[in-house]
Amino acid sequence: MNESETFDIIVVGAGIIGVATAYHLQQNNPEKRILLLDRYLAAGQANTAMSAAAVRNMFASSTNQLLTDSTIKFIEHVQTELGFELMFEKCGYLWLLSEEQFNSEGVKLWMERMKRSGISHKVYDKHELKDMIPSLVVDFSNSEEAHLMNLKEVSYGLFGADCGVLDATRFVEFYFEEFKKISSVKPRFGVNVEKLILEADPKLDLPGEPFVWQDKRVVGVKTDKGEFRADCVVLATGAWANELLDPIGMDSRTKCKKRQMFVVHASDNEGLKQLLNTKGFNDMEVCPFIILPSAGVYFRPQIQEHGFWVGCGDKLGRAYKYIQTDEELVPESSYYENSMFPVLSAYFPDFASTRPVNSWAGGYCYSPDAIPLVYYENGVLVANGASGSGIMKADAIARIADALYRGMPEAELFGGKKIPSEALSIKKRKVETENVVI
Amino acid sequence: MNESETFDIIVVGAGIIGVATAYHLQQNNPEKRILLLDRYLAAGQANTAMSAAAVRNMFASSTNQLLTDSTIKFIEHVQTELGFELMFEKCGYLWLLSEEQFNSEGVKLWMERMKRSGISHKVYDKHELKDMIPSLVVDFSNSEEAHLMNLKEVSYGLFGADCGVLDATRFVEFYFEEFKKISSVKPRFGVNVEKLILEADPKLDLPGEPFVWQDKRVVGVKTDKGEFRADCVVLATGAWANELLDPIGMDSRTKCKKRQMFVVHASDNEGLKQLLNTKGFNDMEVCPFIILPSAGVYFRPQIQEHGFWVGCGDKLGRAYKYIQTDEELVPESSYYENSMFPVLSAYFPDFASTRPVNSWAGGYCYSPDAIPLVYYENGVLVANGASGSGIMKADAIARIADALYRGMPEAELFGGKKIPSEALSIKKRKVETENVVI
Numbered sequence: 116m117n118e119s120e121t122f123d124i125i126v127v128g129a130g131i132i133g134v135a136t137a138y139h140l141q142q143n144n145p146e147k148r149i150l151l152l153d154r155y156l157a158a159g160q161a162n163t164a165m166s167a168a169a170v171r172n173m174f175a176s177s178t179n180q181l182l183t184d185s186t187i188k189f190i191e192h193v194q195t196e197l198g199f200e201l202m203f204e205k206c207g208y209l210w211l212l213s214e215e216q217f218n219s220e221g222v223k224l225w226m227e228r229m230k231r232s233g234i235s236h237k238v239y240d241k242h243e244l245k246d247m248i249p250s251l252v253v254d255f256s257n258s259e260e261a262h263l264m265n266l267k268e269v270s271y272g273l274f275g276a277d278c279g280v281l282d283a284t285r286f287v288e289f290y291f292e293e294f295k296k297i298s299s300v301k302p303r304f305g306v307n308v309e310k311l312i313l314e315a316d317p318k319l320d321l322p323g324e325p326f327v328w329q330d331k332r333v334v335g336v337k338t339d340k341g342e343f344r345a346d347c348v349v350l351a352t353g354a355w356a357n358e359l360l361d362p363i364g365m366d367s368r369t370k371c372k373k374r375q376m377f378v379v380h381a382s383d384n385e386g387l388k389q390l391l392n393t394k395g396f397n398d399m400e401v402c403p404f405i406i407l408p409s410a411g412v413y414f415r416p417q418i419q420e421h422g423f424w425v426g427c428g429d430k431l432g433r434a435y436k437y438i439q440t441d442e443e444l445v446p447e448s449s450y451y452e453n454s455m456f457p458v459l460s461a462y463f464p465d466f467a468s469t470r471p472v473n474s475w476a477g478g479y480c481y482s483p484d485a486i487p488l489v490y491y492e493n494g495v496l497v498a499n500g501a502s503g504s505g506i507m508k509a510d511a512i513a514r515i516a517d518a519l520y521r522g523m524p525e526a527e528l529f530g531g532k533k534i535p536s537e538a539l540s541i542k543k544r545k546v547e548t549e550n551v552v553i
Numbered sequence: 554m555n556e557s558e559t560f561d562i563i564v565v566g567a568g569i570i571g572v573a574t575a576y577h578l579q580q581n582n583p584e585k586r587i588l589l590l591d592r593y594l595a596a597g598q599a600n601t602a603m604s605a606a607a608v609r610n611m612f613a614s615s616t617n618q619l620l621t622d623s624t625i626k627f628i629e630h631v632q633t634e635l636g637f638e639l640m641f642e643k644c645g646y647l648w649l650l651s652e653e654q655f656n657s658e659g660v661k662l663w664m665e666r667m668k669r670s671g672i673s674h675k676v677y678d679k680h681e682l683k684d685m686i687p688s689l690v691v692d693f694s695n696s697e698e699a700h701l702m703n704l705k706e707v708s709y710g711l712f713g714a715d716c717g718v719l720d721a722t723r724f725v726e727f728y729f730e731e732f733k734k735i736s737s738v739k740p741r742f743g744v745n746v747e748k749l750i751l752e753a754d755p756k757l758d759l760p761g762e763p764f765v766w767q768d769k770r771v772v773g774v775k776t777d778k779g780e781f782r783a784d785c786v787v788l789a790t791g792a793w794a795n796e797l798l799d800p801i802g803m804d805s806r807t808k809c810k811k812r813q814m815f816v817v818h819a820s821d822n823e824g825l826k827q828l829l830n831t832k833g834f835n836d837m838e839v840c841p842f843i844i845l846p847s848a849g850v851y852f853r854p855q856i857q858e859h860g861f862w863v864g865c866g867d868k869l870g871r872a873y874k875y876i877q878t879d880e881e882l883v884p885e886s887s888y889y890e891n892s893m894f895p896v897l898s899a900y901f902p903d904f905a906s907t908r909p910v911n912s913w914a915g916g917y918c919y920s921p922d923a924i925p926l927v928y929y930e931n932g933v934l935v936a937n938g939a940s941g942s943g944i945m946k947a948d949a950i951a952r953i954a955d956a957l958y959r960g961m962p963e964a965e966l967f968g969g970k971k972i973p974s975e976a977l978s979i980k981k982r983k984v985e986t987e988n989v990v991i
Contacts, residue, residue: 263757264766313870319701327892328702328848331869361808361873368921370804410766431769431931432751435799437875454765483806483921493869 119335119342122150122300124520126349127308127336127359129153130163131283131506132498133351134290135513140349141298143517150343151294151302152336158302159287162353162439163506165477167376167426169404169415170507171208171278172234175225176547178486178538179504180232182511185528189510190281192529199289202282206416207396207403208275211244211251211462213267216408221550226273239272247395248402250386250465261461267408269462274396280404280415283506290509307339311348311495313363333363333494347520349496354439354478356499368488368541369500371436371478372429373443377451378473379414379466380422386465391416391423406553412458413553425471427455428503428553429479439478446474479503485549487512490540491519502552515539557773557780560588560738562958564787565746565774565797567591568601569721569944570936571789572728573951578787579735581955588781589732589740590774596740597725600791600877601944603915605814605864607842607853608945609646609716610672613663614985616924616976617942618670620949623966627948628719630967637727640720644854645834645841646713649682649689649900651705654846659988664711677710685833686840688824688903699899705846707900712834718842718853721944728947745777749786749933751801770932771801785958787934792877792916794937806926806979807938809874809916810867811881815889816911817852817904818860824903829854829861844991850896851991863909865893866941866991867917877916884912917941923987925950928978929957940990953977 123144126137129151137151155161172184194201216222229236241253253269255261261268295302312335315325325331335344350356354371361367381387393402404415411428427450436443451471460467482488482500489498489512498516501508511528518526518536525533537543561582564575567589575589593599610622632639654660667674679691691707693699699706733740750773753763763769773782788794792809799805819825831840842853849866865888874881889909898905920926920938927936927950936954939946949966956964956974963971975981 265768266766321891323887323891325870326895327850327865327867327870327888328704328896330703357875361875364810364867364869364871364873366808366873366919366921368806370799372802412765427765429765429802431802432763432765433802435802435804437795437799449761450765453761457764458766481804483804 119344122343122345123147124149124347124349125336125343125345126151126351128351128353129158129291129302129304130161130351130353131159131287131509132353132501132512133349134158134287134294135509136349136351136498136516138290138294139513139517140520141294143521145297148300149298150300150345152306152308152338153304154307156304158291159284162477163283163287165376165475166283166503166506167415167424168283168506169278169280171275173208173229173236173275173278173551174549175221175228175551176486176549177228177232178546179508179549180228180234181528181532181534182487182508183504184234185530185532186508186510187277189529190286193289201285201289202419203279204281204399204401204418205277205279205397206399206401208278208406209396209403210273210406211269211408212271212273213408214270216267217271225551235276237274237276239274241270244269244272248390248393250390250463252462252464258461260457264457264461266458266461269408274403276397278404286506286509303340308336308359309339310337311359311363312337312342312344331493346494347496348494349498349516351498353499353505354480356497358438360497365493365495367497367499368483370481371439371443372433372481373436373476374426374429374479374503375446375450375476376474377425377446377455377471378417378420378422379425379469380420380472382421384465384469387423387469390463390465391421407458407462410454410458411553412455414459425455425459436478443478444476446476448474484546485552486546487539488541489515489519490537490542496520502549557782560781560783561585562587562785562787563774563781563783564589564789566789566791567596567729567740567742568599568789568791569597569725569947570791570939570950571787572596572725572732573947574787574789574936574954575736576728576732577951577955578958579732581959583735586738587736588738588783590744590746590776591742592745594742596729597722600915601721601725603812603814603913604721604941604944605853605862606721606944607716607718609713611646611667611674611713611716611989612987613659613666613989614924614987615666615670616984617946617987618666618672619966619970619972620925620946621942622672623968623970624946624948625715627967628724631727639723639727640857641717642719642837642839642856643715643717643835644837644839646716646844647834647841648711648844649707649846650709650711651846652708654705655709663989673714675712675714677712679708682707682710686828686831688828688901690900690902696899702895702899704896704899707846712841714835716842724944724947741778746774746797747777748775749797749801750775750780750782772932784932785934786932787936787954789936791937791943792918794935796876798935803931803933805935805937806921808919809877809881810871810919811914812864812867812917812941813884813888813914814912815863815884815893815909816855816858816860817863817907818858818910820859822903822907825861825907828901828903829859845896845900848892848896849991850893852897863893863897874916881916882914884914886912922984923990924984925977926979927953927957928975928980934958940987
């Protein structure tokens, strides 16, 4: 068959943003034929599955606060009211901060804005922290290594109780199953979108179209399984967006960086068991998601696995990529050993005697202000640049994308709060730059 | 020799931004040893030589107004007071606008801001334009082709008298010669910078450095002619910046797009001769730089060559590139024939009977807000993203770069106006987005 198939909407990418967007679009446009595509063989198998799968509303920008707070409330709603198990556990987030960090303008502004937005947060001093987490090292005065490594001593902890962890794959599954229930079009997997089809509008059927003097719009996608056409092409492609947008001359503003996650089990390590079972922060009596003061190293509890996922916010020295390459999927054991482990074990010596049992890596899609980009231009509806927090913003991003599709001036987020539909666009962007990124 | 040579500053790129920056740095830091490098065999041979070499102060953002106004005044100073011939001719810029464009919010704001900044501009209606440029078509009512092509009819002209054209190569030569007079280091050409050398600061001499917990900074460049080290590496690499910044994890925010220029001679074409000799706009009695209302097509007079350079502001449909490739250096005759020529000849039918005698192409380096990026981070001083107007901003950009190097809070531009040194940086950026880009 050489002819192209035609739909109303094509959603490219079945990660968390893609499935959430497909679901809300179908929900609010029941008559539209929506095709969901992914290059992998199932939904949520790419970078969504590679993330720390943690959610927090502790952001400094009111935009990110709004996006995450409403998405977390939706997650609770799905798990509690709809009874769909997401393994969402409100373990909380604990930022360990040095004296200097705690007193910095950035952290003051962050706390001020959280207070104004009513986002739960609490400050612990180092003595309180030491009582609750006895294995935490808060005194580096006798550690030559910590001095050599220029590690910052812990003076405070900033704790957010409404944050937590979940199972990202289940969250994808929720949207995907709900979408399938209401969609008349079967999603297709193993389909690689090679390019966006940009055509003159109107077409004059001249050879060489479109010319510079013609209006143009995207009318579909060329894939390795044929051509698909639609009035609207949704790009929920994360770290791959440039590969499709650049050739038609749209600048996504995003770039990609490799991130890695290492799994450390607590079994056979009494110290780590105690750390995992830290009391006082949450009802589950489990340790919160903890961010160290130095080098961007963090870990989250993984209760079912009885262990931790350890990650690191890679900054200067880790290459930006234009688009995600296969290289980003290979974790580096030397990175854990030489970069993360020395930091981790300086603050939590119990990690010293245990090595990772598993690891993975993926592509982290940056936007310049660490706020997602959602816009509808030239027939393409882009939902991108979630900057490492796509899962915790997915529901809000999807509702904004749907509002843009329907031409609504505002999007209503879960819980009833509203946001201008173009607030996250490139042309009418109206956001506060986010300073609290991991 | 395997050892690396050491300097105080290395300037990578001897285009107009590079030579201007090298000159001002050397002027204000006479004791510093500054090495100027370029991959080409002479200064100003890459994208500087490919540009339209036109200068205007008619911008909508106060930032670009300041940068261009002071640079144009410096150009006049060089040519008139220093007696260095730049072939600078104040032919003026003439924007041809449709009724709708003229009354748009964007153009109103632009004119308002020019008025506030004291930038010379004058409005002509279509009857006045028709008197001054008899060959200009201002009535498309009987042109089926113009309707089919959706071309906008000319209703107004917005003219800026303090704009003009110059010889870009001579402007490069001015800075380059002045730099050589005061520099103790001979510039080197045919040197390809392969990567920035990022090192731990302080170095611990551990294998695998730098690690994630170490501070890092750029300490030099690795080239195909050996390693050069310096306290400060200036990147004036335009459309090539990503190739050097991405690998160390710095996001330049810029992207590149191919632009093309076509040379049309007026000899043997009575109509074009008359157009070239248009009276009333300037003392030379030559036609101004003219921008058409549709498709971004423009042309500038080239007096010595007795003809025009015709260009086009490529938008949707022309690919963004990650870095400039060789493909960007090849002009496409079909682009002139099918995209530019139909537009050009609809407004100026005299172009219909003459074809280009020469053409070239280069890489246009975009910044997201069309304001240059100038910042000093991690040992790298980046001067980039001039968005097609590097020549007309070069002197201001170079003075800002020098102020950043010297740690001055403000840069004094030619003519005495000041700008905060970090106004064009990424972290403390304080600019108005530019809406008048070609």
